[in-house]
Amino acid sequence: MLKRSLLFLTLLMAMTLAAQNRLSPLPCPILGGELSNSATTSISDIDDVLPHMRALGLNTVLVPAYWELMEPEESHFDYTLIDRTIEVARREHLQVIFLWFGIWKNSMSCYAPAWLKQDAKRFPRAMTAEGKPMEIASCFSDNVLQADLKAFSSLMNRIKEKDPRREVVIMMQIENEIGMLESARDHSPLAEKAYKKEKWAERYGSDEYADEKFMALSYARYVEHLAKAARQIHDMPLYVNAAMNSRGRRPGEYPSAGPLAHLIDFWQEGAPDIDLLAPDIYDTGFKSWASQYAMPLRPQDGGKIKNRLFIPESRCCENSGVRALYAFGEHQALGFSPFAIDQASAHETESVTQAYHLLRQLHCYQPALFQCQRKTWGLLFDQADQERIIEDDGVVMTCRHFFTLPWDPRATDGSTWPEGGAMLIRLGKYDYLLAGSGVVVDFKTPTEKRQEQQKSLGEDGFAEAGNAASQPSKAGKRFQGKRLGLLSVDEVEVSDEGQLNYLRRHNGDQSHQGRHARISVGEWKILHIRLYEYP
Numbered sequence: 001m002l003k004r005s006l007l008f009l010t011l012l013m014a015m016t017l018a019a020q021n022r023l024s025p026l027p028c029p030i031l032g033g034e035l036s037n038s039a040t041t042s043i044s045d046i047d048d049v050l051p052h053m054r055a056l057g058l059n060t061v062l063v064p065a066y067w068e069l070m071e072p073e074e075s076h077f078d079y080t081l082i083d084r085t086i087e088v089a090r091r092e093h094l095q096v097i098f099l100w101f102g103i104w105k106n107s108m109s110c111y112a113p114a115w116l117k118q119d120a121k122r123f124p125r126a127m128t129a130e131g132k133p134m135e136i137a138s139c140f141s142d143n144v145l146q147a148d149l150k151a152f153s154s155l156m157n158r159i160k161e162k163d164p165r166r167e168v169v170i171m172m173q174i175e176n177e178i179g180m181l182e183s184a185r186d187h188s189p190l191a192e193k194a195y196k197k198e199k200w201a202e203r204y205g206s207d208e209y210a211d212e213k214f215m216a217l218s219y220a221r222y223v224e225h226l227a228k229a230a231r232q233i234h235d236m237p238l239y240v241n242a243a244m245n246s247r248g249r250r251p252g253e254y255p256s257a258g259p260l261a262h263l264i265d266f267w268q269e270g271a272p273d274i275d276l277l278a279p280d281i282y283d284t285g286f287k288s289w290a291s292q293y294a295m296p297l298r299p300q301d302g303g304k305i306k307n308r309l310f311i312p313e314s315r316c317c318e319n320s321g322v323r324a325l326y327a328f329g330e331h332q333a334l335g336f337s338p339f340a341i342d343q344a345s346a347h348e349t350e351s352v353t354q355a356y357h358l359l360r361q362l363h364c365y366q367p368a369l370f371q372c373q374r375k376t377w378g379l380l381f382d383q384a385d386q387e388r389i390i391e392d393d394g395v396v397m398t399c400r401h402f403f404t405l406p407w408d409p410r411a412t413d414g415s416t417w418p419e420g421g422a423m424l425i426r427l428g429k430y431d432y433l434l435a436g437s438g439v440v441v442d443f444k445t446p447t448e449k450r451q452e453q454q455k456s457l458g459e460d461g462f463a464e465a466g467n468a469a470s471q472p473s474k475a476g477k478r479f480q481g482k483r484l485g486l487l488s489v490d491e492v493e494v495s496d497e498g499q500l501n502y503l504r505r506h507n508g509d510q511s512h513q514g515r516h517a518r519i520s521v522g523e524w525k526i527l528h529i530r531l532y533e534y535p
Contacts, residue, residue: 022237022275023308026170028370029328029363030335031356032097034062034313036343037105041069043084049342050088056349057356060095060170062312062337067102068113071151079158086162086169097312099173100155100226103148106177106243107255109137116147123147126186134182139215139222140190153229160234171236173312174226177243177280178219179255185211186218194218208251213266215257220270227273239276240267241312246283261292264307276334280313286323287330287380294331310334316344321351321524322380322421325436328359329423330378332370351437354524358435361494361526362423369425379439380421392426395484395531396449399424402438402521410521418521430487430531440518443531447481487530489517500528 033053040046040063053061063085071077082098089096101111109117109125116123116137124141125133137144152174163169180186185195195201195214204210227238243255245262259267259277267277279293294309309331314323316338327333338344338352368374377390381401390397401420403411411417422436434441444452489506506527511517519525 022235023334026237026334028334028367029359030060030095030097030170030310030337031058031324031359032060032062032312032335032337033058033316033341033352034099034337034339035064036340037064037101039342040064040081040085041066043080046081046084046088050085050092050094052342054092054094056341057353057360058094058341059356059360060097060335060337061089062097062099062173064101065098065155067100067111067148067151070155071113074113074115074147075150077151077154077158082155082158083162086159089168090163094168095170096168097171097173098155098159098169099176099312100152102152102175102226103137103144104175104178107179107181107258108135110135112137116144124188124190126180126183126191127188128183129187131187132182133188136180136186138186138188138190139218140186140188140194145222145225149225149229152226153233156230156233166234166236169236172230172238173278174223174230174238174240174274177241177255177258178223179243179258180212180215180252181255182252184208184251184256185215191218212251212256213263216260216263216266217270219257220259220267220274224271224273227271231273237275238273239278239310239312240271240274241278241280243280244283244289261295264295268306276310277307278310278312280339281311282313282315282339286314287326287385290327290331290333294333308332308334311336313337313339315339316341316348316352318348318351319419319421320348321353321355322419322437324352324355324359325423326378326380326421328370328378329376329425330380332376354437358524358526359423362425362433362435364496364498365494365500366498369423375426377424378421379424379436380419381439382419383417390424391446393429394445395430396444396446397424397441398444398449399439399441402440402518405440405518408521420521422519430484430533432529432531433526434517434519434529435526437519437524438521440516441529442516443484443486443529445482445484445533448483451477451479451481482533482535484531484533486511486514486517487532488528489530490528492526492528494526 039049065082085096103109103112105111123144124138126136126138127133159169200214204213223240230238240259242259245254245260264277279289281289290309293307295306311327320338324336327336341349362369369376379399386401386404388399403417420438422434422439425433427433489511491503491506492500493503495501517527517529
């Protein structure tokens with residue numbers, strides 16, 4: 001058992017290193033947006049939507065590649081939409097990640113060509129335990145695999161022909177939200193044969209969670225055939241995306257056996273040529289979902305990344321911008337991408353445009369910020385999660401939602417708080433950048449923080465009169481240690497040459513007379529903060 005575990009760890013580290021090497025040439029960060037499912041089903045759609053994505057401030061667009069439109073008749077391929085997407089993206093200075101809508105899209109086989117759908121004998125369906133066939137092609141059918149593999153390989157060949165140096169197409173998604181619904185696993189005759197051959201029940205049991213593991217390994221092995229072919233044709237980073245197992249649902253009630261965080265070992269075993277397992281985050285709890293997919297190995301394993309965070313789909317809303325800043329700051333994410341950004345309102349896309357503008361400046365200033373080579377943190381707050389305390393080399397930073405300050409009437413008018421978030425960056429001792437919206441940060445020494453008195457503040461930001469909690473204790477202990485103060489808080493921008501350019505000094509009312517650095521809700525700024533110690 002120990003020998004097998006060591007072998008698996010060795011293989012995992014080799015796979016991790018290979019994946020990191022393949023990801024390293026990518027533009028970083030990927031400031032992306034995924035198009036809605038039918039956004040590029042015609043030439044006119046492509047001509048209209050891609051320039052709009054450029055205007056929103058994206059550098060990368062996630063674009064579906066539709067099997068049913070690419071191979072409407074078996075073995076007769078039409079690359080019109082693929083070619084046009086590459087041509088327009090190149091003209092607009094955009095990069096593209098194609099999403100292979102092949103045999104599975106959101107579990108179902110809805111994007112398979114009509115000739116495949118109508119021949120269930122040749123291309124069998126997955127079945128429930130009761131024998132009900134589903135609109136899901138069975139991953140245990142070699143005919144299904146060979147048809148999918150042939151089409152996907154033709155797509156990769158075409159991309160290589162149109163973009164041989166990977167100047168436009170930088171990454172590929174294989175299938176879309178793979179998973180079983182209605183049943184935790186496939187019970188078709190082919191699946192049952194494979195299940196018995198693996199002696200799965202003897203190894204893992206026969207409950208729904210064991211069934212999900214069986215399907216995860218089976219799906220991964222299927223995907224590996226496509227990934228290996230892609231490597232041989234036009235080598236580039238490859239990933240699979242996952243619909244989350246949320247809201248207390250059990251296997252079969254969510255897209256089971258997909259590339260979910262709790263199944264990562266089965267997916268990495270079955271599909272070693274896949275570089276990333278990527279979460280599609282729509283539910284509440286953004287920080288929790290993101291952390292499940294940002295998976296570092298233990299320090300004793302070399303500290304490499306087991307799975308680097310890439311979010312190809314997230315709900316496009318007014319909070320998307322601060323969520324992007326959080327993902328890059330906290331997890332050094334490879335990229336972020338709101339879904340159906342082409343259909344979103346200006347109110348929803350504005351935060352994306354603003355956040356990407358800040359991130360582009362930060363990358364121009366120090367690319368290492370996005371390559372796990374500098375100390376950064378992500379801040380993300382809402383009405384229920386208002387504060388985070390960060391300790392850094394003698395500095396205790398208390399970070400909060402802007403609406404925790406007492407003077408903004410929007411904090412108490414009964415409306416739901418928009419999320420506040422930022423990327424917090426250490427440049428050096430007592431030297432930080434804060435880039436974001438809707439946050440406030442104060443800075444103290446550890447001894448000062450421990451002796452801090454809680455005060456109830458009025459709407460002017462000063463202590464409320466007559467409040468016992470605000471009164472100094474007459475018998476209190478003498479203050480010990482040193483304090484930190486704000487030496488300067490400057491609003492800055494980054495030039496095209498990567499230099500920090502001074503815009504204005506934040507002091508007086510803008511720093512509450514030197515008590516904190518802050519960026520209001522609705523404002524998007526980069527602050528350069530320098531501290532000093534006294535007395």
